[in-house]
Amino acid sequence: MIVDRISAIGDAAIEVIAADGMRGLTHRAVDRAAGLPAGSTSYYARTRAALLELAIKRMVELDQSDIDPAAKDIAEVLASTVHAAITVGRSRMLARYEFALEATRRPELRAAYDSGGLEIRELCVALLGAAGSTNPQRHARVLLNWLDGSIFDALAGTGSTNPPDKEELAEGARAVLNGLGIPSAQ
Numbered sequence: 001m002i003v004d005r006i007s008a009i010g011d012a013a014i015e016v017i018a019a020d021g022m023r024g025l026t027h028r029a030v031d032r033a034a035g036l037p038a039g040s041t042s043y044y045a046r047t048r049a050a051l052l053e054l055a056i057k058r059m060v061e062l063d064q065s066d067i068d069p070a071a072k073d074i075a076e077v078l079a080s081t082v083h084a085a086i087t088v089g090r091s092r093m094l095a096r097y098e099f100a101l102e103a104t105r106r107p108e109l110r111a112a113y114d115s116g117g118l119e120i121r122e123l124c125v126a127l128l129g130a131a132g133s134t135n136p137q138r139h140a141r142v143l144l145n146w147l148d149g150s151i152f153d154a155l156a157g158t159g160s161t162n163p164p165d166k167e168e169l170a171e172g173a174r175a176v177l178n179g180l181g182i183p184s185a186q
Contacts, residue, residue: 010058075184
């Protein structure tokens with residue numbers, strides 16, 4: 001029950017940040033968005049910093065649940081991940097951009113933001129290593145840059161008026177993987 005409530009608060013914080021930016025994030029706004037009684041959010045996250053950290057942890061948890069490390073076709077996994085990020089996960093990505101910008105100004109947030117990002121990077125390194133990458137650390141950086149760029153363009157860039165579908169994303173992922181010398185299907 002407590003885990004469900006904490007997840008609900010994290011989800012609501014993400015939605016508030018995506019809709020209203022960092023300035024709109026308050027304990028009361030999260031209570032309202034989560035449909036919880038007043039004071040619920042502050043019970044689990046006493047300070048704004050604790051609330052921000054809870055939201056970051058929830059984003060990482062959701063990101064990790066979106067990736068299937070046992071998948072046979074890496075390009076399809078990547079395409080599904082990006083497509084989900086620009087459709088059903090749109091709010092999470094918009095909140096992530098807000099966090100990224102805020103982390104450049106607040107060192108205490110930078111540590112939590114970077115920690116979450118490293119967890120995703122390590123998952124990507126492991127996925128590429130299993131696929132036969134000769135340099136999974138370097139290849140993960142290239143691949144994550146493609147992912148980040150594709151998502152940003154589809155949500156906030158000039159590509160937002162005509163975002164790619166899964167097929168186009170899979171083609172792009174295959175091109176990047178081929179360029180790195182990694183077969184897309186395991």
